[in-house]
Amino acid sequence: MNFVAIFFVMIPFLLLLLLIPILIGVYVYRDAKRRQMNAVAWTAIAVLAPTFIGLIIYLLVRGNYSDLLCPNCGATVSAEFVACPKCGAPLRAACPKCQAPVEPDWKVCPRCATPLTEPQQPVTPIRRKDKALWKLLAVIVLVTVLLLGLIFVAFTAISGPGSMSFQPVTREELEEYITEEQLSQIDYAVQSAEMEENQACAFRYVHEAESGNTYYFLLYVPDGADSPYAGFGQHTTLLGTTVEIELYRTYKGGDFYAIASSAEHPPRIKLTVGMQRYDCQIWDVDFNPTPYVVEISSIPPLDEGAAQ
16 A cells, blocks of 8 residues: 555645634634624534534524615614614615604605605615625535545556456366465365355465565455456555456356466455455465466456456
8 A cells, every 4th residue: 555645645635624614613703703692602513513514503593683784885784774874874764854764655654644745765775795605615615526536536546557467277287386285275265265155265475576576366266167257457546456356157166266466565356256246365375376477467458347
């Protein structure tokens, strides 16, 4: 696993995760203070509650405040104001005698019964838009998209397909190549794998060299005898190298397959037999379990057709 690459990817990942609660806290604190609510308490709730639950609760229960502005001077006004307290601009029609607010189509003042004959032309207050909330939501969406992109990169191949070789091996070839003691170790693991459903086993040997490590696997697959493989391949991501093998199910008993893989760290084996995922138990051995040195060559792309 490329820990250096993971480290450099995790730094922006963590920074983006911290950015969202910080922005939520700033918005809730300023908005709650403007509404004369307990800003500290609501900020703590909005930041500490998981998955935006605190922010949603705050937006549902927050108190009202005047979001109207005088169109003449920009001062904050209320819907009940007849005139702007800062510049005196008329905001509502008023009775000429008692100055009580009236509607433009009324004929008399309901408070003092004065006839309303003089037409009035008050200015309409401007409603202030909550741009901060929309900016916060836009940032949350953007950060979420960036986090999903980082996750996608972490699980996507970051290097070439690598090199590997894959081919079947008969038991007769094994008996000619390895000792009886080594063969007994293999038989013990094979019997354990056959007792479990959808279980395979592999014997891994690593050859260390200055140019890089080569990993040799002897893979035993129950119900995989004489199977024409549907596809095989190798890919490397930030999480490590994976060898993928797809086989047809034959129900003719088990069979052995030799795998050689060049990778920086021990690769995982992802085995599919007849469109069913098999767990593969890996046994480390101190001898090369393949009957001969498998030549490594550039692997072809994994076939798109699934094993039947």
